[in-house]
């Protein structure tokens with residue numbers, strides 16, 4: 001079990017395009033487990049591999065939201081593609097583990113069908129509605145480097161950047177004494 005650090009915006013790694021996964025190896029299964037541990041430690045509904053710094057095309061959706069039993073673990077989407085989305089859209093506040101405490105309104109299709117490979121190597125399709133559709137489309141955005149801030153105007157984007165930098169600086173102060181002294185300039 002390994003909880004990994006979440007990559008937080010404006011870290012440029014979040015803009016990377018993730019690569020396809022050729023086959024399900026032990027390394028990929030370990031990545032799945034680490035992502036699962038990290039997502040649950042942060043109470044996330046979904047998590048993309050790039051959010052722990054691995055630019056591979058995989059994201060997870062929390063078990064209940066994906067309509068599975070809790071003990072089955074999160075549903076993995078490997079090399080996903082969007083098959084179709086409904087015409088109807090809905091605006092709702094969206095959060096992201098790479099944007100702690102930030103919520104922005106995002107318009108998304110109410111319905112989305114995705115095709116992907118599971119962690120068992122089998123291809124499957126999921127037709128999701130509402131929060132499930134929103135979550136799949138949000139995570140899928142991560143694989144091509146698209147982020148929450150791409151859905152807001154430049155002013156709000158600057159505001160979010162300042163807020164996250166301030167939060168990161170404050171976290172630094174809470175670290176070991178040496179770093180704290182440096183951060184406060186004393």
Ligand code: ZN
Nearest residue numbers: 095096097098
């Ligand atoms: Zn996200």
